Amino acid sequence: MRMGEGVEWGLHCCLTLAWLGDDRPVPTARLATWFDLPPAYLAKRLQALVRAGVLASTPGARGGFSLGRPPERITLMDVVTAIEGTDDAFRCTEIRQRGEGGGGALAREFQRPCGVATAMRRAELAWRRELAGQTVADLMAAAPPGAADRTRRTYARMTG
Amino acid sequence: MRMGEGVEWGLHCCLTLAWLGDDRPVPTARLATWFDLPPAYLAKRLQALVRAGVLASTPGARGGFSLGRPPERITLMDVVTAIEGTDDAFRCTEIRQRGEGGGGALAREFQRPCGVATAMRRAELAWRRELAGQTVADLMAAAPPGAADRTRRTYARMTG
DNA sequence: GATGTCTTACTCGGATAGCCGGTGTCCGAGTATGGGCGG
DNA sequence: CCGCCCATACTCGGACACCGGCTATCCGAGTAAGACATC
Numbered sequence: 001m002r003m004g005e006g007v008e009w010g011l012h013c014c015l016t017l018a019w020l021g022d023d024r025p026v027p028t029a030r031l032a033t034w035f036d037l038p039p040a041y042l043a044k045r046l047q048a049l050v051r052a053g054v055l056a057s058t059p060g061a062r063g064g065f066s067l068g069r070p071p072e073r074i075t076l077m078d079v080v081t082a083i084e085g086t087d088d089a090f091r092c093t094e095i096r097q098r099g100e101g102g103g104g105a106l107a108r109e110f111q112r113p114c115g116v117a118t119a120m121r122r123a124e125l126a127w128r129r130e131l132a133g134q135t136v137a138d139l140m141a142a143a144p145p146g147a148a149d150r151t152r153r154t155y156a157r158m159t160g
Numbered sequence: 161m162r163m164g165e166g167v168e169w170g171l172h173c174c175l176t177l178a179w180l181g182d183d184r185p186v187p188t189a190r191l192a193t194w195f196d197l198p199p200a201y202l203a204k205r206l207q208a209l210v211r212a213g214v215l216a217s218t219p220g221a222r223g224g225f226s227l228g229r230p231p232e233r234i235t236l237m238d239v240v241t242a243i244e245g246t247d248d249a250f251r252c253t254e255i256r257q258r259g260e261g262g263g264g265a266l267a268r269e270f271q272r273p274c275g276v277a278t279a280m281r282r283a284e285l286a287w288r289r290e291l292a293g294q295t296v297a298d299l300m301a302a303a304p305p306g307a308a309d310r311t312r313r314t315y316a317r318m319t320g
Numbered sequence: 321g322a323t324g325t326c327t328t329a330c331t332c333g334g335a336t337a338g339c340c341g342g343t344g345t346c347c348g349a350g351t352a353t354g355g356g357c358g359g
Numbered sequence: 360c361c362g363c364c365c366a367t368a369c370t371c372g373g374a375c376a377c378c379g380g381c382t383a384t385c386c387g388a389g390t391a392a393g394a395c396a397t398c
Contacts, residue, residue, distance in 0.1 A: 003161045015275075028369080028370080033260055035262075036255070037255065038345080041343065041345075044343095047370085057371080058352085059369060060351045063370060089249070090168070093168060096172060101194035101195055101311075109307075115175075115302050116299065119298070123236070127283050127286055130282060131280075142275050143275055154263070162381095165381090166381090187331085189330090199384095203331080204382095207331085218331085220389095221328060222329080222391080223391070
């Protein structure tokens, strides 16, 4: 079970955009060179974040991406679901009903949800709850002091 | 992010073996027809559970698979890690160090773990803790009454 | 009847192929900025 | 000086190729139980 790289990209991009503030949008190419990522593929992931409302995109010249909400209202769950989708990692295919093992059971029992799926879902809910409890602002607060200044300085040197 | 089907298979197989008790091992082919699964591929997953000590395999005639431990000591975490591996779903590739964005930071900062990775890891630990807190015995207790008897009867009719 | 051997049934492990989704790239369409041109 | 038009820069969305991992299958080797033959 592996999560796509896009989640790491998206989180770091959100964090960087939060450091810079949204005085000016940041184009895809700049974020790509910032983290040394393939520009076209990164753009696909950022567009997914826009569709979820996490980021906002301003088209045209001097355009680019900026935060769609203040950092306190962007949870890690928002970023993960925007990029990875809303499906659970564990998907119950109802194998309990298939084959000869399922033939012996009454149809009434299958109206109740599968116990295995319920147990797995409980664990995923704990995961989601933890992700929903942390925001981009929390990431900023946990970063070492001076990170905001250094980010802005480095960005100014790049764009200058 | 999707989890392999093998986890669902393994959990249901463990549950079925727990219902039947370990008076006699169950061969792969019987479990495959029980759930209507491809026998050779199912065998691969069961072998992974054997390597983890969750199941025990008895070779030779009248051989098959049985539980390696009592159901109270088999957690869902054991089954998941045996089949899916021990790697975290989120893997930090340290993109914070790459590109021009990382160039401006001091090398000393990178000795501290990445804040994004730490946050994601916290959520995965909650997931793992929840999985480790539920055992196969708990699944048996949560099942509707009479499931054990029906499983044994259906199995006896199959093998008879 | 006891012992050794043979057949059978099953697991084990590796090799191999197909397939799906994530990864990565490219191109055309749409849009806003800024400069240039004409009135 | 004002207004219109165009070039530019960027996003958006889709189409396409590539690759790794999951899915799936097959086969030979090893092992234990039961049947059989032999003494």
